[in-house]
Every structure is written in C-alpha cells, then in structure tokens.
Amino acid sequence: MLNVRELHVSYGGIRALRGVSLEVNEGEIVTIIGANGAGKSTLLNTISGFLKPAKGELEFKGHKLGRQPAKIVQLGICHVPEGRLVFTNLTVRDNLLLGAYLRTDRKAIAADLEKVYALFPRLKERERQLAGTLSGGEQQMLAMGRALMTDGQLVLMDEPSLGLAPLLVKTVFEIIVEIRKLGKTILLVEQNAFKALEVADRAYVLEQGKVVKSGRACDIAQDPAVRAAYLGSKSVAGGM
Amino acid sequence: MVQFLQQLVNGLSIGSVYALMAVGYSLVYSIMNFSNFAHGAVIMLGAYFGFYSLTLLRLPFGVSFVLAAVGTGLVAVLLERLAYKPLRERRAPFLYFIITAMGASIFIENLVVATIGPTYKTYPAVFGQGPIQLGALSIGRIDLTMFVVSAISLTALMIFIDRTKMGKAIQASAYNMKASALMGINTDRVIIIVFALGGALAGVAGVLFGMKYLVYPQIGNITNKSFIAAVFGGLGSLPGALIGSVLLALIETFVSGYLSSQYRDLIGFVILIAMLVVRPTGIMGKSAEDKA
Numbered sequence: 001m002l003n004v005r006e007l008h009v010s011y012g013g014i015r016a017l018r019g020v021s022l023e024v025n026e027g028e029i030v031t032i033i034g035a036n037g038a039g040k041s042t043l044l045n046t047i048s049g050f051l052k053p054a055k056g057e058l059e060f061k062g063h064k065l066g067r068q069p070a071k072i073v074q075l076g077i078c079h080v081p082e083g084r085l086v087f088t089n090l091t092v093r094d095n096l097l098l099g100a101y102l103r104t105d106r107k108a109i110a111a112d113l114e115k116v117y118a119l120f121p122r123l124k125e126r127e128r129q130l131a132g133t134l135s136g137g138e139q140q141m142l143a144m145g146r147a148l149m150t151d152g153q154l155v156l157m158d159e160p161s162l163g164l165a166p167l168l169v170k171t172v173f174e175i176i177v178e179i180r181k182l183g184k185t186i187l188l189v190e191q192n193a194f195k196a197l198e199v200a201d202r203a204y205v206l207e208q209g210k211v212v213k214s215g216r217a218c219d220i221a222q223d224p225a226v227r228a229a230y231l232g233s234k235s236v237a238g239g240m
Numbered sequence: 241m242v243q244f245l246q247q248l249v250n251g252l253s254i255g256s257v258y259a260l261m262a263v264g265y266s267l268v269y270s271i272m273n274f275s276n277f278a279h280g281a282v283i284m285l286g287a288y289f290g291f292y293s294l295t296l297l298r299l300p301f302g303v304s305f306v307l308a309a310v311g312t313g314l315v316a317v318l319l320e321r322l323a324y325k326p327l328r329e330r331r332a333p334f335l336y337f338i339i340t341a342m343g344a345s346i347f348i349e350n351l352v353v354a355t356i357g358p359t360y361k362t363y364p365a366v367f368g369q370g371p372i373q374l375g376a377l378s379i380g381r382i383d384l385t386m387f388v389v390s391a392i393s394l395t396a397l398m399i400f401i402d403r404t405k406m407g408k409a410i411q412a413s414a415y416n417m418k419a420s421a422l423m424g425i426n427t428d429r430v431i432i433i434v435f436a437l438g439g440a441l442a443g444v445a446g447v448l449f450g451m452k453y454l455v456y457p458q459i460g461n462i463t464n465k466s467f468i469a470a471v472f473g474g475l476g477s478l479p480g481a482l483i484g485s486v487l488l489a490l491i492e493t494f495v496s497g498y499l500s501s502q503y504r505d506l507i508g509f510v511i512l513i514a515m516l517v518v519r520p521t522g523i524m525g526k527s528a529e530d531k532a
Binding site for chain 2: 048049050069070073074078079081085086087088089090094097098099101102146147150
C-alpha cells in the first residue's frame with residue numbers, strides 16, 4: 001500500500017533521514033520505534049507532504065506522493081499529528097467535520113460521524129464543547145476521530161500516547177486495534193516501544209535516520225539489542 | 241444627556257468604520273502572524289476607486305461600493321501573491337513580512353501621488369443636505385451610512401466565518417496551518433480568501449472615509465487608528481477587533497466632546513501603550529501558547 005524507497009530528508013540543517021526504505025501493506029499495523037531524534041516524525045511529515053525529500057521515492061497505491069498535503073489527504077492518507085493539534089477554538093463537532101473537509105457525500109459523512117462517536121462516546125457527550133476544554137486524552141481521541149473522518153485508508157499516528165496517564169495509554173492502544181478493525185491500515189510512530197510492539201504486526205527500528213532492524217513485531221520485541229535499547233524493564237516502558 | 245447621546249452616536253459611526261479596517265488586520269494576523277501595514281494603502285485605493293466610480297464612470301452609489309470592494313480585494317490578493325508568497329515559500333522571519341508590507345505601502349502611496357497627483361479630492365454629494373433630526377439628536381446622513389454599511393459588511397463577514405465551510409477552514413488555519421492542511425484544506429487558498437476579504441472590507445472603508453472626509457494619497461494613515469483598535473481588542477480575534485474599534489472610537493469622541501480634540505490621539509496612544517503593558521494579548525487576543 002505504502003512504499004518508501006531510499007528516502008533522504010534534511011530538516012533544519014540535519015540529515016534526518018539517510019536512506020530509509022519501508023513498506024506498509026493493507027490491513028497491517030506497522031510501527032516505527034526509535035529514540036527521540038531518530039527521524040520518526042520527519043518520516044511521517046515527509047509522507048504527508050510537509051517536507052521535501054532530497055532523494056528517494058514515496059508511493060501510495062501506485063501514486064507518487066508529492067508535496068501538497070491536501071492532495072495526499074485526498075489520496076487516502078490521514079495523519080494524527082504529534083501533540084494532537086486539535087482546533088481548540090472550535091467545537092468537537094466542528095473539529096470532526098473539518099476532517100471531512102474534502103468529502104461531499106453528506107450521508108457517508110453523517111454515517112462516519114456516528115462511527116467515530118461509537119468509537120469515542122466521550123466525544124459525543126462533548127460534541128458542542130470547544131475542543132480546548134477537553135483533557136489531553138480526550139484531545140487525542142478527537143485527533144484520531146478527526147483523522148478517521150477524512151476516510152483515509154492509511155492512518156499515520158505520531159506519538160499518540162505521548163504525555164498521557166498510564167491508564168489512558170492503555171486505552172489509546174486498544175483504540176488503535178479497534179481502528180484497524182474498521183478496515184484501516186496503520187503506521188504508528190511511538191516512543192513507547194513496548195506497547196507499540198504489542199499491537200503491531202511488523203516493526204522497523206530507526207536509529208539516526210536509518211533502519212537498523214525490521215521484522216515481525218513479536219521477533220523485534222524479543223531481540224536482545226532492541227530490548228536493551230528501547231524496552232528496558234517492562235514497568236518503565238509501560239509507564240512512560 | 242443630549243450631548244452624551246450625540247457623542248455616543250458619533251462614536252458608534254466612526255467605530256464601525258474602524259472595525260471594518262481592524263478586521264482586515266486581524267484576519268491576516270490570525271492566519272499569517274504578522275501585521276499587514278500595507279492595509280492603509282489598500283484603503284486609500286478603495287477611496288479612489290469609489291471616487292472615480294462615482295465621478296468618472298458616473299455609477300450609482302451602491303455599485304461604486306461594490307466596485308471599490310472588488311478592486312481592493314484584487315489588489316490585496318495581488319499584494320499577497322507578489323510580495324508575501326515568495327517570503328512564505330522561503331520561510332522568511334516575520335520581520336521581513338512587516339518590512340515588505342511597509343515598502344509596499346510606500347510604493348502604492350507614491351504611485352498614486354505620481355499618477356493621480358497629491359491633491360485633495362471631494363466626493364460628490366450623494367445624499368440630500370442636512371442631518372436627520374431625531375428629537376434633540378442630529379445624525380449626519382454620511383455618519384448613518386457609515387454605520388449601516390459597516391454593520392452590514394461586518395455581519396456578512398461574521399456569518400461567512402461562522403457558518404460556511406470555508407469560514408471554518410479559516411478558523412482552523414488560524415489555529416494551526418499544519419493541522420488544517422492535514423484535513424485536506426488548501427492553506428494557500430485560505431490565505432488568498434483572507435486577503436480578498438480583508439481587502440474588500442478595506443475598499444468599503446475607503447469609500448466611507450472618502451465620503452466623510454476627503455480623498456488624498458495619505459488617507460490610509462487613518463488605519464493607524466484601526467491598528468490600535470485591533471491590538472487593543474486582541475490581534476487575531478475578530479470579536480476583539482470589533483470591540484476594540486468601538487471602544488477606541490467612543491473614547492476618542494468623548495475626549496473630543498468633553499475635553500478637547502487635541503487630546504484625542506494622545507489618549508488613544510496612551511491606551512494602546514497601557515494595554516500592551518498590562519495585557520499584551522489585548523482584550524480577546526489569543527495567548528502565545530494558543531498560537532504555538
């Protein structure tokens with residue numbers, strides 16, 4: 001579904017990605033793990049068209065991806081950005097409807113809105129509230145719901161568990177599995193490697209802009225080097 | 241009591257036109273985070289567009305308004321395409337935008353001086369003579385027009401921003417450009433619309449000021465007042481721009497009426513400075529974190 005080949009990206013004078021290749025197949029949950037600054041967010045922002053690759057190719061369902069974020073959304077890639085970036089000055093409902101900005105099929109939009117509300121009953125309760133009044137966890141749900149409203153088939157998620165309380169972290173990962181059940185494909189970037197490897201089918205380990213390891217998530221989780229570098233003791237990783 | 245009401249009426253009339261100009265500053269600021277100091281030059285062009293529509297083309301009053309609004313809307317968009325877009329694409333620091341805006345303003349002003357000339361021009365009398373008497377109050381026909389036209393234009397703007405899909409896209413982009421692009425919003429188009437809206441309202445304001453006072457190349461300096469009003473109300477906030485404008489105009493007319501018009505601007509600027517010291521974000525402005 002998504003093919004990234006030999007991607008080189010410089011960002012702020014730093015060569016953030018140095019020849020990254022990866023693929024995501026339909027229906028998969030693929031995770032990219034790695035330390036802060038390994039280039040995980042750069043990769044997602046390049047896929048979404050915000051950064052210009054110096055070299056390499058990006059292909060989604062046979063289409064080459066360019067540098068126009070709106071076109072990439074139209075092709076079917078949605079992106080839950082790091083820090084959620086919900087529109088705090090608008091209501092929950094307006095946030096969700098903005099997700100459907102490019103869609104004109106009113107009935108399908110209404111149906112998807114109900115689906116999102118079914119997935120996140122909290123959002124339904126707070127439909128008329130300004131998004132800025134939501135808690136961090138609720139804002140994360142809103143950011144996910146908003147991305148789902150674009151009806152994209154591939155969902156990019158950038159650190160969805162960042163800054164959330166442990167109980168909410170657990171919920172977020174349960175939701176990721178639920179979103180896959182809706183027929184979506186997920187590319188998940190996470191610092192919480194332990195949780196990410198638990199829900200993912202496959203994983204890539206990114207270090208200083210390069211893929212140093214890839215494989216089935218369960219194998220990566222057992223890899224001694226990965227365990228030492230990213231998993232540490234379970235309790236620490238799980239509690240982050 | 242009559243004097244109080246009279247000043248109130250005068251203040252509302254002037255304040256509504258300040259608001260018309262202030263929302264132009266606020267709209268651009270909310271999306272692009274810089275103060276478009278070329279706004280005054282656009283208003284000046286609006287005054288000339290209206291003047292020539294009435295005198296040269298001999299168009300009806302209403303049509304002249306529309307023509308001026310369309311003309312200045314186009315000028316504002318052109319300004320964005322030629323002057324600001326290249327800076328955006330190079331991710332230039334916001335100071336460069338402000339300097340470019342000032343340069344554009346000086347350029348347009350001098351272009352008018354060089355082509356049309358520096359002389360003052362008087363709008364033809366569109367309305368009947370004499371003010372409208374309302375009991376002891378007398379309301380100038382032009383003042384009434386200023387208020388009504390501004391109120392209608394601002395209401396239309398508010399409905400557009402609040403009720404339409406594009407309006408929501410503008411609000412979303414004002415919060416965060418990246419997030420709105422992730423919704424599939426063409427943020428470049430949002431910027432064009434914002435300049436077109438601000439420019440069109442500037443044209444309407446230009447015609448109103450031209451009618452009220454005179455038309456001359458420096459008439460755009462009057463936007464200093466609306467800029468103060470926009471900062472006072474909170475740059476980037478439309479309700480803030482409205483409240484700030486009306487408050488500033490009321491303060492001005494009451495100072496002129498009860499003290500002396502010589503103190504008018506003095507007090508206006510003192511309020512601006514005091515506001516910046518006490519509450520840098522203005523009455524309704526967004527805080528720095530909100531903007532992130």
